[in-house]
Amino acid sequence: MFLQQVINGLTIGSVYSLIALGYTMVYGILEFINFAHGEIYMLGAYLGIIFLAFFTTIGLTTTDLYLSLLLTALLTIGFCGLYGYFIERLAYKPLRMAPRLSPLISAIGISIFLQNFVMLTQGATDLVFRIGALDGAIVIKGLQITYFQIAILMSSLAIMIGLSLFINKTPIGKAMKATAQDKIMASLLGVNIDMVIALTFVIGAALAAVAGMMVAGYYGLVNYHIGYLAGLKAFTAAVLGGIGSIPGAMVGGLVVGLIESFGAAYISSDYKDVYAFLMLILILLLRPQGILGAKVEDKV
Amino acid sequence: MSISVFTGLFKRPIFKNAFYIVILSLITLPFTGIALSVKICVALLVFTILLGKLKGFVSKINLTVPLYFKTLTDSPKRPILYIVLFIMVLIPLMPSSQYVTDVLTLCLIYGILASGLNVIVGMTGLLHLGYAAFYAIGAYTHAMLTIHVGLNFWLSASFSALFSAFIGLVLAFPAFRLRGDYLAIVTLGFGEILRVILNNWREVTNGPNGISGIPAPSMFVLTFANVNLYFYLTLFFTILTLTTIQRIEHSRIGRAWHAIREDEAAAQALGINVTVYKLLSFAFGSFWAGLAGAIFASKMGFISPESFTFLESAMILCMVILGGLGNTYGALAGAFLLIAIPELLRELQTYRMLFVGFGLVILMHFMPQGIAGRLSLHAKNK
Numbered sequence: 001m002f003l004q005q006v007i008n009g010l011t012i013g014s015v016y017s018l019i020a021l022g023y024t025m026v027y028g029i030l031e032f033i034n035f036a037h038g039e040i041y042m043l044g045a046y047l048g049i050i051f052l053a054f055f056t057t058i059g060l061t062t063t064d065l066y067l068s069l070l071l072t073a074l075l076t077i078g079f080c081g082l083y084g085y086f087i088e089r090l091a092y093k094p095l096r097m098a099p100r101l102s103p104l105i106s107a108i109g110i111s112i113f114l115q116n117f118v119m120l121t122q123g124a125t126d127l128v129f130r131i132g133a134l135d136g137a138i139v140i141k142g143l144q145i146t147y148f149q150i151a152i153l154m155s156s157l158a159i160m161i162g163l164s165l166f167i168n169k170t171p172i173g174k175a176m177k178a179t180a181q182d183k184i185m186a187s188l189l190g191v192n193i194d195m196v197i198a199l200t201f202v203i204g205a206a207l208a209a210v211a212g213m214m215v216a217g218y219y220g221l222v223n224y225h226i227g228y229l230a231g232l233k234a235f236t237a238a239v240l241g242g243i244g245s246i247p248g249a250m251v252g253g254l255v256v257g258l259i260e261s262f263g264a265a266y267i268s269s270d271y272k273d274v275y276a277f278l279m280l281i282l283i284l285l286l287r288p289q290g291i292l293g294a295k296v297e298d299k300v
Numbered sequence: 301m302s303i304s305v306f307t308g309l310f311k312r313p314i315f316k317n318a319f320y321i322v323i324l325s326l327i328t329l330p331f332t333g334i335a336l337s338v339k340i341c342v343a344l345l346v347f348t349i350l351l352g353k354l355k356g357f358v359s360k361i362n363l364t365v366p367l368y369f370k371t372l373t374d375s376p377k378r379p380i381l382y383i384v385l386f387i388m389v390l391i392p393l394m395p396s397s398q399y400v401t402d403v404l405t406l407c408l409i410y411g412i413l414a415s416g417l418n419v420i421v422g423m424t425g426l427l428h429l430g431y432a433a434f435y436a437i438g439a440y441t442h443a444m445l446t447i448h449v450g451l452n453f454w455l456s457a458s459f460s461a462l463f464s465a466f467i468g469l470v471l472a473f474p475a476f477r478l479r480g481d482y483l484a485i486v487t488l489g490f491g492e493i494l495r496v497i498l499n500n501w502r503e504v505t506n507g508p509n510g511i512s513g514i515p516a517p518s519m520f521v522l523t524f525a526n527v528n529l530y531f532y533l534t535l536f537f538t539i540l541t542l543t544t545i546q547r548i549e550h551s552r553i554g555r556a557w558h559a560i561r562e563d564e565a566a567a568q569a570l571g572i573n574v575t576v577y578k579l580l581s582f583a584f585g586s587f588w589a590g591l592a593g594a595i596f597a598s599k600m601g602f603i604s605p606e607s608f609t610f611l612e613s614a615m616i617l618c619m620v621i622l623g624g625l626g627n628t629y630g631a632l633a634g635a636f637l638l639i640a641i642p643e644l645l646r647e648l649q650t651y652r653m654l655f656v657g658f659g660l661v662i663l664m665h666f667m668p669q670g671i672a673g674r675l676s677l678h679a680k681n682k
Contacts, residue, residue, distance in 0.1 A: 098668030109660025116654040121331040277489035
């Protein structure tokens with residue numbers, strides 16, 4: 001029972017981690033909360049289903065299921081990356097010099113727009129589907145781990161390792177780190193700030209797309225407002241881990257997932273959505289900079 | 301040569317925009333299908349061209365509107381406010397205007413909310429993302445007190461507002477150890493926690509079904525069951541809110557808030573007890589949310605957690621920012637805009653919220669400082 005909850009918590013937690021990375025990267029560079037990020041996750045879930053349905057109608061899923069899954073994943077990531085790029089370009093880029101709260105309103109506007117866009121085009125009811133792959137489970141002494149859970153855990157682990165390598169080893173990743181530390185200095189040293197910011201949004205959106213597809217496959221059910229709560233929880237995860245810190249977002253996501261699954265199992269599943277926020281308030285009071293965040297002093 | 305012609309062409313903004321628009325319509329393709337995507341593409345092209353033509357006009361509006369707004373509301377006698385008030389008083393007397401009166405009542409309720417939030421966000425500079433929670437506390441407290449305890453509207457509404465202010469204090473007390481954005485996150489978390497509790501604590505809140513049968517307020521022999529009478533009642537409360545907030549803003553307390561907003565460290569150095577004034581601002585702001593909640597509950601006669609979601613907090617914040625942070629009349633104007641515009645768009649039915657979302661982005665694009673805002677406020681580059 002206990003181990004089962006750990007597995008479930010880690011599965012959903014790694015999804016939160018992937019979304020949280022987008023929040024934390026944007027916050028690290030632009031210091032604002034990208035409230036539209038949860039909607040990218042929702043778009044990812046929908047796009048995954050739409051592309052898979054498309055491959056089913058042209059018959060690719062019956063001939064080669066795994067190829068079609070791969071193509072679906074790539075297409076979804078590409079499309080969501082573009083959505084991320086356009087959101088940055090249309091809603092945030094013109095406001096870079098604006099008062100601090102203006103991008104927040106813009107983000108809320110985008111969020112309302114995207115939710116309603118999906119609701120109008122895809123319907124307001126739950127979309128239920130089955131991908132028909134990775135069914136079944138490994139059972140060890142009553143502990144049940146589905147293949148899908150393994151796939152989620154492994155792929156998110158791979159993505160996180162890949163992202164860490166990308167940020168720390170490649171020139172572009174280093175440029176991103178430099179931009180997060182000091183935008184003006186980085187631009188003086190020849191970093192193309194606009195490109196770095198756009199790239200941050202694209203990467204964040206791609207990660208959210210992966211998270212969206214994972215959740216769509218895991219629960220087999222999506223609707224147009226899943227982005228909001230998942231986004232809030234992922235954001236909580238990012239703050240929990242220390243906002244602006246990439247390892248922090250990963251840890252924070254897993255912690256939120258575990259808290260949620262233990263809370264639902266041992267206390268009450270009615271209040272499933274509350275535990276993460278309660279934990280957040282507690283952590284912020286005890287350690288305001290988050291689990292892995294660095295302490296920032298007030299500048300005078 | 302052909303390549304340079306192509307890139308040269310691409311550098312012209314119109315073609316660059318066209319290229320982006322085609323890509324943008326392409327990524328809507330999976331959701332909409334080909335026919336609708338083409339329509340979106342054409343609509344966006346027309347829109348961008350129109351926008352290019354309108355740009356000079358728009359920037360002129362952007363410069364003049366805040367100025368006009370300021371002269372109108374800041375001139376010593378404020379004639380425009382009396383004119384607006386006079387028109388408002390007359391509106392319910394016009395024939396067959398029940399619907400207009402109803403919408404205006406809602407505008408006024410949100411006006412109270414927006415001016416209350418403006419105290420916290422605009423005057424003191426604390427970002428609050430869970431304001432709807434205090435609105436909910438007011439509404440639910442009022443519902444309990446009138447239904448179960450049987451208090452009359454006036455007592456119950458005052459108590460609801462005070463209780464909301466008290467909860468604000470309780471929440472703010474630990475939260476002020478945190479800096480800037482963390483406070484926003486704690487308030488956001490609080491809003492979510494409260495919503496889940498309202499949904500699940502069925503014995504008290506009746507869960508998602510909500511509470512119904514909240515009695516209409518009455519005074520002496522008069523019962524405010526009628527739409528027009530209720531409008532006047534709300535108008536009375538709005539004026540009360542605005543006057544009180546204005547008085548406080550221009551008092552020692554208000555000046556302390558402004559000082560904290562502009563520079564917390566400097567304010568502290570000048571001997572302002574920052575924590576006490578922040579707590580005061582939070583409690584004072586929450587007070588109006590509680591009052592608005594009570595008014596809303598007795599207007600509708602029915603409340604459910606649906607009415608107090610994060611979207612609600614976000615919309616109230618939008619009103620404040622749209623109006624221009626720190627300006628009470630601006631907040632009121634923002635509330636009117638954000639309630640009235642979706643009502644005017646009612647013809648569009650389900651497409652309504654789509655346009656509201658789009659409109660918010662566009663508005664921020666052209667007026668990032670709001671209708672009555674000052675550019676320096678919260679600006680990154682001072």
